[in-house]
Amino acid sequence: MSVRPRSVILPICAAALVAGVAWAAFAPLTTPSHDHVFEIPKGTWARRMAGNKVEILPNRIHLTLGLRDILVLRNRDDVPQTFGPMLIMPGQTFRLPFERSAEYNFACTAHASGQMIIVVDPNPDTPWAKVRWRALELLHLRG
Amino acid sequence: MRIAIALLSFVIAAAHAAGTATPTSATTRAPTPAAGAATPHAQTLKAGVFDPPRLAPDFALQGTDGADLKMSRHRGKVVLLAFGYSSCQAVCPTTLATFAEARRRLGAAAAANVQVIYVTVDPDRDDPAHLKSYLANFDSTFLGGTGTPDQLAKVRTAYGITAEKVPAGDSYSYSHSSFTYLIDRAGKIRALMPYGHNPQDYVHDLTILLGE
Numbered sequence: 369m370s371v372r373p374r375s376v377i378l379p380i381c382a383a384a385l386v387a388g389v390a391w392a393a394f395a396p397l398t399t400p401s402h403d404h405v406f407e408i409p410k411g412t413w414a415r416r417m418a419g420n421k422v423e424i425l426p427n428r429i430h431l432t433l434g435l436r437d438i439l440v441l442r443n444r445d446d447v448p449q450t451f452g453p454m455l456i457m458p459g460q461t462f463r464l465p466f467e468r469s470a471e472y473n474f475a476c477t478a479h480a481s482g483q484m485i486i487v488v489d490p491n492p493d494t495p496w497a498k499v500r501w502r503a504l505e506l507l508h509l510r511g
Numbered sequence: 512m513r514i515a516i517a518l519l520s521f522v523i524a525a526a527h528a529a530g531t532a533t534p535t536s537a538t539t540r541a542p543t544p545a546a547g548a549a550t551p552h553a554q555t556l557k558a559g560v561f562d563p564p565r566l567a568p569d570f571a572l573q574g575t576d577g578a579d580l581k582m583s584r585h586r587g588k589v590v591l592l593a594f595g596y597s598s599c600q601a602v603c604p605t606t607l608a609t610f611a612e613a614r615r616r617l618g619a620a621a622a623a624n625v626q627v628i629y630v631t632v633d634p635d636r637d638d639p640a641h642l643k644s645y646l647a648n649f650d651s652t653f654l655g656g657t658g659t660p661d662q663l664a665k666v667r668t669a670y671g672i673t674a675e676k677v678p679a680g681d682s683y684s685y686s687h688s689s690f691t692y693l694i695d696r697a698g699k700i701r702a703l704m705p706y707g708h709n710p711q712d713y714v715h716d717l718t719i720l721l722g723e
Contacts, residue, residue, distance in 0.1 A: 453671075453690065455671020456561075463559060464558075474705070
């Protein structure tokens with residue numbers, strides 16, 4: 369009696385997929401850091417002066433309460449930089465924590481819209497929300 | 512077989528992604544703890560924290576108390592520094608009322624070491640006398656500052672403040688930065704509180720800065 373490999377592997381994979389989704393839905397979410405870091409690299413000012421367009425901050429940033437809820441802006445350039453709505457000195461870091469889920473609007477001259485929007489999503493505490501959060505992380509779709 | 516391998520790859524990748532956020536092209540996520548980490552004490556503030564803090568740029572404006580308004584004159588106190596204008600309908604009244612309530616909750620002894628400084632972006636309408644009577648509606652200890660348009664523009668540049676005049680019929684308003692700087696007793700800009708925080712958040716941070 370011979371067992372065809374396909375008839376064995378498919379059920380195993382299906383079971384593994386179900387187990388994976390179940391785990392993604394129910395296992396606690398953790399992140400090694402709550403920081404979402406944006407950095408102005410050294411030489412940014414020089415590149416701008418040379419006429420290059422340098423975009424660092426998107427005009428919409430997503431954070432997640434309890435997981436990644438600290439916005440970190442770091443200036444590694446040699447001159448002060450207006451980063452979003454904040455003036456940040458060379459070598460300086462600005463860390464802004466969020467404790468409430470909401471949409472925050474900041475005036476920002478660096479964006480054509482004149483605004484930088486920070487969306488702080490609620491902590492994903494339902495199974496579906498956990499799966500969705502993990503999927504977005506996996507696919508790098510979170511801003 | 513290919514389907515099986517793809518399914519297994521997804522499960523393994525999902526498991527890997529669960530605990531560790533990975534960098535994207537636009538952002539650097541999950542840095543090492545040492546990278547850019549602020550001091551543990553600074554982390555306890557509700558406001559956004561600057562690390563390292565820089566000395567608050569000094570300025571000399573016309574103060575509502577009749578004297579020159581200088582930042583350096585207030586070393587030894589914790590300063591809440593905000594920019595706005597007395598005709599502001601939305602942001603400024605809320606912010607100033609929040610400051611007043613925070614000072615009230617701190618109690619007289621602690622509040623004596625907290626100085627609110629409010630610098631106008633609208634010198635045409637906010638002369639010292641008008642600014643003084645406006646601020647007294649909230650708290651008579653608040654100090655206002657005004658000056659020439661050029662003086663005020665230089666102060667705004669030094670603090671990264673934006674203010675844009677917006678025509679409104681026969682009058683005008685301003686679109687201006689709405690956050691507040693928290694300046695410690697040593698005169699350093701320690702933190703920035705975005706608009707919308709409640710008095711308790713200010714009490715929390717002021718208590719920490721006053722305790723240093």
